[in-house]
Amino acid sequence: MGERASAWILPNSEKENKGGNDIQIQEITLPDVGEDECLVEPIYGCWEGNMSHAIDRKPVDVAQQRGEDFVVLGNAGVVRVLRTGANVSTVTEGQHALLFCNGVWDKWGYPIKIFGYDAPGSIGLLSKRTVLHEKQVIPIPDNSRYTLKQWAAFSLRYITAWSNWQQAYGCWRVQMTQEDCPSPYVWGWGGGVSWAELTLARFSGAKVTMISGNPKRLRAIRRAGMNAVDRRAFPDLDYDSARYRGDKEFKTRYLESERVFLRTIEEQTDGLGVSIFLDYVGSPVTRATIKALSRQGVVATAGWKEGMKIQHIRAIECIERHTHVHTHYARYTQGRAAVQFAENTGWMPDDTVDMDVYDFQEIPKLHEDYNSGHTHSYFPIFEINKP
Helix, strand or coil: CCCEEEEEEEECCCCCCCCCCCCEEEEEECCCCCCCEEEEEEEEEECCHHHHHHHHCCCCCHHHHHCCCEEECCCCEEEEEEEECCCCCCCCCCCEEEECCEEEECCCCCEEEECCCCCCCCECCCECCEEEEHHHEEECCCCCCCCHHHHHHHHHHHHHHHHHHHHHHHHHHHHCCCCCCCCCEEEEECCHHHHHHHHHHHHHCCEEEEEECCHHHHHHHHHCCCEEEEHHHCCCCCCCHHHHHHCHHHHHHHHHHHHHHHHHHHHHCCCCCEEEEEECCEHHHHHHHHHHEEEEEEEEECCCCCECCCCCCHHHHHHCCCEEEECCCCCHHHHHHHHHHHHHHCCCCCCCCCCCEEEHHHHHHHHHHHHHCCCCCCCCEEECCCC
């Protein structure tokens, strides 16, 4: 086995652990570095929703799912390459690189499991050192115009957005040509991936709108040149099928919020509806999202924040010619393309907007702040080792 490293571990809740079931710091032993692998020192990580899901053990206990005593989370960030195996060709020693978090992939390179989350044996960036496959690192362009913090924020959310947008926009253009609709209406709600994808959509000539109920984020959306819609105008747009059927007061409040929401859509899309709706929230808003779509509209996601299960009426979706796009991160060639596009065009988190930066010792506080909505940035950053 390889060297030792300090790491935040999440114990398997079903296995005896004297330290308890909460995330805790512990010395771990790294695996040996294989011929196709490299030893890296993480510099900055970006806190992702899946990390909080894992710590909260919702919807699953990933350590139990993996059958391991503990897991080390962390699937977004920037690393420094310390040592490479004999066959590694993607990076060189001393280079800075993005973590590309494809943990287990199919024969075409598309992700099945994610590194630092549900991929067996993976040791994420909540460790002072870890071992990565050569296709889990993408070199940061030489003399990049952008900071390591920006690239850390980019690594998961922007690459996810790149892959999802390629598919969503492609599906839209299959049915609606440039002549039919040169500037589609693209709306989104969610967090950092929605932000990344909406800013990417502008490069395709889209008219983009982001929804948020956070005043600071609404200001950031407008500063970025996007149209902003205040989520607080429809506060009860939180669909629950059981309560909708059995609670008359809940149903009345929900329908009023849905009416305001759909009226807003109609007013701001010239009555056409949303061409491509990026829904990274999930089941509480999916009913309204689908109702907001135009004919030939596309609803797209690469994750969920508040609910995995959705329902829709297939007959209506067929008649409206709606397309439902689901993607899961990206394959390596897409990651490389996204990085080069970002360096060339400036499609990147803005370093003039304050990013929340937490010390390695503050990881439990970061988790708490993220869950309570006290991380004002879409990209909460944590420092693992000094740059």
